[in-house]
Amino acid sequence: MSSCPTVFTALPLMPPRCGAARIWLTILLALLLCCGPCGIIAARGAEAAGTPPPPGPPQADADTQAIAWTERDGLALAELPLPLADGKRGPVLAVLRLSPEQFDFVLCAAGRERHPPLTLVEWADLRRLTAVINASMFLPDGVTSTGYLREGDYINNKRLGARLGAFFVAGPDSPELPRAAIIERSRPDWEERIARYRLVIQNYRLISGDGQILWKPGGPRNAISAVAEDMAGNILFLHCREPLDAHSFAAGLLRLPLQVRTVMYVEGGRQAGLLLRSGDLRREYNGLSAAEFLPGGTIRAALPNVLGARPRADLPAAPPPARTP
Numbered sequence: 001m002s003s004c005p006t007v008f009t010a011l012p013l014m015p016p017r018c019g020a021a022r023i024w025l026t027i028l029l030a031l032l033l034c035c036g037p038c039g040i041i042a043a044r045g046a047e048a049a050g051t052p053p054p055p056g057p058p059q060a061d062a063d064t065q066a067i068a069w070t071e072r073d074g075l076a077l078a079e080l081p082l083p084l085a086d087g088k089r090g091p092v093l094a095v096l097r098l099s100p101e102q103f104d105f106v107l108c109a110a111g112r113e114r115h116p117p118l119t120l121v122e123w124a125d126l127r128r129l130t131a132v133i134n135a136s137m138f139l140p141d142g143v144t145s146t147g148y149l150r151e152g153d154y155i156n157n158k159r160l161g162a163r164l165g166a167f168f169v170a171g172p173d174s175p176e177l178p179r180a181a182i183i184e185r186s187r188p189d190w191e192e193r194i195a196r197y198r199l200v201i202q203n204y205r206l207i208s209g210d211g212q213i214l215w216k217p218g219g220p221r222n223a224i225s226a227v228a229e230d231m232a233g234n235i236l237f238l239h240c241r242e243p244l245d246a247h248s249f250a251a252g253l254l255r256l257p258l259q260v261r262t263v264m265y266v267e268g269g270r271q272a273g274l275l276l277r278s279g280d281l282r283r284e285y286n287g288l289s290a291a292e293f294l295p296g297g298t299i300r301a302a303l304p305n306v307l308g309a310r311p312r313a314d315l316p317a318a319p320p321p322a323r324t325p
Contacts, residue, residue: 066257067095072278074102074311075130082240082252090252091242094285096131096276098235100179103309105170105235107135107151107199110304111143117302120275120284129308132275133237134225134267136203136305143304147202156305165205165214166264168227168307171198182229182262184209201307203227206250207263213250215265222268223287224249227307231259235309238263239274239285271301 069076076097082090108123110116120132136145147161170180173196183193184205194200205214206226221243228236236258240249246265253260267273272287286300 069097070281072281074099075276075278077276077281077283080256082244082249083255084248085251090248091240091244093252093256094239094241094274094283095258096237096274097230098131098237098309100170100181100233100235102312102315103130103180103235104312105168105180105199106308106310107149107154107156107201108132108306108308109135109149109151109154109156111156112151112154117142117304119300119302120273120306121300123303123306123308124275124277127308127310129310130276130278131237131309132273132306133227133239134272134303134305135201135307136266137268138304145201145305149201149305151199161202163204164202165208166203166262167194168201168203168264169194169197169199172196173198178233180229180235181233182227182264184262203264203266205262206246206265207253207260209262211254213247213254215246215250217245217247219245219247220268221245223270223272224265225267225272225274225287226263226265228253228258228260228263231261236260237274237309239272241285241288243288266307271303273301273303 067078067080069078071077078095078097079092080095082093084090106127106129108118108127108129110118118126123129124132136147136149138145143156145157147157147164148159148167149156150158165185167183167185167190168180169183172179177196183190186208187193207213207228222245223243224238224240224246226238226249228238230236238253244252246268250263253263268287270287274283274285276283
């Protein structure tokens with residue numbers, strides 16, 4: 001199954017006095033971090049489960065310029081703490097904002113490429129991508145997405161998930177349509193809309209277009225990857241490395257001046273990841289795992305399906321800088 005949410009328990013991390021103690025401490029940490037329910041089970045608190053959750057906080061009114069963005073052509077990166085309900089600073093959120101007018105979005109799928117799943121770094125190298133994030137959670141076969149997934153003639157999963165209420169779409173058949181967007185299944189014309197796009201990825205909605213959080217409070221605490229559309233039509237790749245429940249994650253997003261419109265949950269736990277490579281601006285974010293406590297550092301997760309972004313090939317080249325006489 002897909003990712004194992006990380007579960008943390010307060011432990012006094014005392015320096016072991018011998019090799020045996022170090023081994024037992026390592027085993028205990030690995031069990032604590034890896035024995036939780038998988039990402040699919042963690043989604044039980046999602047939009048279709050039982051009665052609607054209580055409303056989340058209102059959207060922040062501040063302009064997105066209040067965020068310290070690091071900008072490059074067509075993209076911007078921010079790293080900022082998620083504000084929690086008690087007013088405290090929460091875990092750090094990475095936000096990568098991509099303009100669909102500057103970037104193409106593509107699916108990288110091990111099932112289509114006929115090779116084993118790859119890490120985000122390996123997918124970026126193989127497909128020459130600027131940014132990569134999880135496309136979706138996946139089934140126990142290690143290849144098939146939990147929801148509907150296709151790009152062009154390639155169909156990874158033809159089944160529509162009954163409880164999955166969001167579709168990331170890209171590559172429309174008409175210039176009149178947005179080049180990339182998130183379409184909600186609550187729209188009466190959703191079937192007609194998604195049929196007009198080359199790429200369609202179905203996932204759980206985390207926040208609806210009217211700003212409602214669709215997950216109940218509480219639940220497993222995981223690292224989280226999410227994809228969103230903002231009010232200006234930009235696509236946001238979101239990543240929170242430290243464990244947090246999905247409702248608190250969503251509420252934190254609404255407290256920030258990001259002006260998110262619709263947000264969908266794409267992965268949780270150790271396998272949640274985000275990669276950025278744009279000139280000298282390079283970042284790699286991975287979900288916190290037991291490997292963080294061991295010599296050698298992070299273990300990169302191999303992923304069967306990822307969503308990638310790269311500069312549009314059909315854009316005219318930027319003019320050279322004017323010469324100073």
